[in-house]
Amino acid sequence: MSSQFAGFLQLTALIAALALAYRPLGDHMAKVYSSEKHYKPEKWIYKAIGANPAAEMRWPAYLRGVLAFSAVSVLFLYLLQRIQGSLPGSLGFSSIDPDQAFNTAASFAANTNWQSYSGEQAMGHVVQTGGLAVQNFLSAAVGMAVAVALVRGFARSRTGELGNFWADLVRGTVRILLPISVLGALVLVACGAIQNFSGIHQVGQFMGGTQEWNGGAVASQEAIKELGTNGGGYFNANSAHPFENPNPLSNLFEIFLILLIPFALTRTFGRMVGSLKQGYAILGAMAVIWIGFSALMMWTEFAHRGPAFEIAGGAMEGKETRFGIAGSSIFAVATTLTSTGAVNSFHSSYTGFGGGIAMLGMQLGEIAPGGVGSGLYGMLIMAIIAVFIAGLMVGRTPEYLGKKIGTRQIKFAACYILVTPALVLGFTAAAMALPTPADSMTNSGAHGFSEILYAYTSGANNNGSAFAGLNADTPWFNTTIGIAMLLGRFLPMVFVLALAGSLAEQRPVPGTAGTLRTDQPLYAGLLVGTILIITGLTYFPALALGPLAEGLAS
Numbered sequence: 001m002s003s004q005f006a007g008f009l010q011l012t013a014l015i016a017a018l019a020l021a022y023r024p025l026g027d028h029m030a031k032v033y034s035s036e037k038h039y040k041p042e043k044w045i046y047k048a049i050g051a052n053p054a055a056e057m058r059w060p061a062y063l064r065g066v067l068a069f070s071a072v073s074v075l076f077l078y079l080l081q082r083i084q085g086s087l088p089g090s091l092g093f094s095s096i097d098p099d100q101a102f103n104t105a106a107s108f109a110a111n112t113n114w115q116s117y118s119g120e121q122a123m124g125h126v127v128q129t130g131g132l133a134v135q136n137f138l139s140a141a142v143g144m145a146v147a148v149a150l151v152r153g154f155a156r157s158r159t160g161e162l163g164n165f166w167a168d169l170v171r172g173t174v175r176i177l178l179p180i181s182v183l184g185a186l187v188l189v190a191c192g193a194i195q196n197f198s199g200i201h202q203v204g205q206f207m208g209g210t211q212e213w214n215g216g217a218v219a220s221q222e223a224i225k226e227l228g229t230n231g232g233g234y235f236n237a238n239s240a241h242p243f244e245n246p247n248p249l250s251n252l253f254e255i256f257l258i259l260l261i262p263f264a265l266t267r268t269f270g271r272m273v274g275s276l277k278q279g280y281a282i283l284g285a286m287a288v289i290w291i292g293f294s295a296l297m298m299w300t301e302f303a304h305r306g307p308a309f310e311i312a313g314g315a316m317e318g319k320e321t322r323f324g325i326a327g328s329s330i331f332a333v334a335t336t337l338t339s340t341g342a343v344n345s346f347h348s349s350y351t352g353f354g355g356g357i358a359m360l361g362m363q364l365g366e367i368a369p370g371g372v373g374s375g376l377y378g379m380l381i382m383a384i385i386a387v388f389i390a391g392l393m394v395g396r397t398p399e400y401l402g403k404k405i406g407t408r409q410i411k412f413a414a415c416y417i418l419v420t421p422a423l424v425l426g427f428t429a430a431a432m433a434l435p436t437p438a439d440s441m442t443n444s445g446a447h448g449f450s451e452i453l454y455a456y457t458s459g460a461n462n463n464g465s466a467f468a469g470l471n472a473d474t475p476w477f478n479t480t481i482g483i484a485m486l487l488g489r490f491l492p493m494v495f496v497l498a499l500a501g502s503l504a505e506q507r508p509v510p511g512t513a514g515t516l517r518t519d520q521p522l523y524a525g526l527l528v529g530t531i532l533i534i535t536g537l538t539y540f541p542a543l544a545l546g547p548l549a550e551g552l553a554s
Contacts, residue, residue, distance in 0.1 A: 035171075062163070066142060108135035114459055240345060294330055301315045359546075364531055387400045460487070
């Protein structure tokens with residue numbers, strides 16, 4: 001069996017598994033966020049935090065809940081790292097430096113999980129499980145809550161109320177993320193991932209020195225790391241490490257976990273707005289981009305150019321032999337088209353065009369299918385832009401799901417799509433202009449520029465994956481990437497919730513013969529074109545200086 005055919009079988013099996021889970025999970029999530037029933041453990045949580053889950057919130061109150069909770073999360077995780085040296089179970093590691101502690105706290109609270117440290121050489125059991133793993137759940141639940149608030153904005157009328165943030169946060173964690181993560185952890189343990197609280201072990205001599213490995217609750221953290229589209233690895237090698245991702249079966253299962261909730265949320269959307277066809281249209285646009293990127297990535301990495309590539313069967317540099325080109329390519333596309341950031345290979349070692357594909361996946365806004373929650377609300381923003389463009393073509397006031405898209409709504413949508421490009425390009429320009437940040441680059445020329453462009457693209461888009469080769473553990477990068485992660489996460493949420501509030505206040509507009517059918521394949525194609533043109537072309541000059549120049553020169 002050829003490697004290419006094996007890759008095709010992996011992609012087919014993945015699509016089949018996602019299709020089987022799509023309907024039950026999507027319907028379950030719709031029930032979770034529409035139910036008025038509260039389970040006992042949830043009531044205990046509400047009582048502990050002093051929240052009234054039955055109280056409806058308008059968008060400013062909902063936003064205040066998101067920001068207040070996230071601010072407390074950042075502060076808690078920062079302090080936990082700063083006192084690590086005094087905590088039991090620290091494995092002898094010292095407290096984290098202030099700039100790195102800020103960067104990591106901002107990263108995990110913003111669902112980015114960018115890491116400028118080696119996990120097995122810096123973080124003890126308490127920080128890993130009580131800090132990082134907990135934020136993997138909570139940051140994912142925040143993204144899902146914001147997405148559901150926007151869906152309610154479409155579904156409701158003549159009211160500005162979007163639900164209750166605390167109820168959405170708790171339900172998303174308790175009823176969705178926790179049960180699936182438990183099952184996912186059991187599967188990973190069965191595949192060979194480790195799950196313990198052992199200390200550091202000497203396992204033999206390596207190049208004249210002693211080789212050491214430390215254990216940890218890896219399988220449980222790995223499950224929510226992928227399911228919540230987080231991406232922060234227990235070990236520095238992330239999902240290329242055999243303790244996190246032991247074999248091809250676990251590799252395919254982790255990709256499944258990454259894509260599971262973002263794809264299923266499109267059915268949740270369709271169910272909550274009362275039209276499953278609307279969810280299918282969004283799903284179709286996501287699937288076209290994801291499958292297209294996966295096929296393109298495998299083609300670039302399998303292309304045989306020169307004796308070394310022919311002997312290896314493709315561009316194997318930086319890839320694990322147990323996964324091969326196909327398993328690595330599908331994983332890379334899944335993580336960069338979502339806000340996961342996990343890696344099972346080094347993206348810096350991909351071909352010039354392959355690295356560019358990974359970068360472009362993030363720059364599209366990670367909406368195919370995107371992060372847990374963030375992918376759905378990002379795609380719905382682009383759906384509004386597509387409807388607006390269609391309305392301009394025919395001279396008609398645009399409508400989406402019975403809501404008019406007027407000046408106010410399009411301003412919110414425009415601000416949303418401008419935030420991350422401004423952060424990415426602004427910080428990249430500053431890093432290249434100043435003398436010190438460029439010293440962190442391992443490579444010069446186009447590839448060196450790609451290292452910095454990728455870092456800020458990953459941070460501002462809340463992805464968290466690293467191109468590798470860039471020494472990001474410096475005060476400049478820890479601080480600026482930390483700021484980019486926070487602004488890239490929470491500024492767009494401001495515009496999403498403001499848009500949701502404005503939509504919920506509207507009276508539904510009945511459809512007419514001139515209304516654009518947004519549940520048809522034609523509209524899905526328009527949506528894909530809008531995404532590629534508006535967001536893709538924004539970054540084209542920067543891509544031309546980096547991966548495109550490198551790819552054309554090779």
